[in-house]
Amino acid sequence: MSEGAVQTLDAVFVGHRGALVRLLARIVGSASTAEDLAQEAYLRVSAALRERPVEQLEPFLFQTARNLAFDHLRQEQRRRLVVVPDIDNDGMEAVPAARPSPETEVADRQLLARLEEALGRLTERQRRIVLLNRMEGLSHAAIADRLGVSVSTVQKELKIALLACLEIFARLNGQRLRNPGRPDVY
Incomplete structure (x- = not known):
């Protein structure tokens, strides 16, 4: 990646960081997670720039961030399906076992x-x-x-x-x- 591409990415990221974090916070519902996802988006775009040039850097950064947010939501949904919080052994024993017909x-x-x-x-x-x-x-x-x-x-x-x-x-x-x-x- 050229020095110019790094400076351009840095400028786009710094200039739009607030809007990017607000967008991500609306999607995932957490400001701290939005901050993490914004940083991850920056790293992903930086890695992509090493592979090939990107003409429309701002939309690419926002789309990458949105994709990361949706991936995060899907992971959380899967985690919620697997992990049931606040159920102790007594609660699990009360759940009926699947029985064949x-x-x-x-x-x-x-x-x-x-x-x-x-x-x-x-x-x-x-x-x-x-x-x-x-x-x-x-x-x-x-x-x-x-x-x-x-x-x-x-x-x-x-x-x-x-x-x-x-x-x-x-x-x-x-x-x-x-x-x-x-x-x-x-």
Whole structure:
């Protein structure tokens, strides 16, 4: 940025600082926040001048300040949605927990019963592999290490177990599972 651009920006900022701060205070509702935003606008315009020349410096400064004010308001609104001031633990306990509808509860129970049935039809090793992988998040290598088998055995057993679960779910839903590699699966 040239020395002339710095002097021009300084002159525009000093000459219009009062109007700029009043405008920002009307937008954000706080004189101290308006002062901070005016300073931030000056810094942003100064950085922009290093990148390229700006012909209409005064409108650019005011528009930058307005954009910062609106960004500030959006941030405050998000913060208010997340943080609820002056509520203690007793107040939070009084807020009812979100509960699923009775229909959702019944559907979830049916799904759990299907899952239990599917797991019940697996061998003990297959059931352990599925639970270690899906519930505990263990990798194939970690499961192989824990069970004392090869990684390829874990992969094969997991594939068989998951396919068996899918078959049971498909049958219970009145659907057919198509798999050309296994004639017993439709």
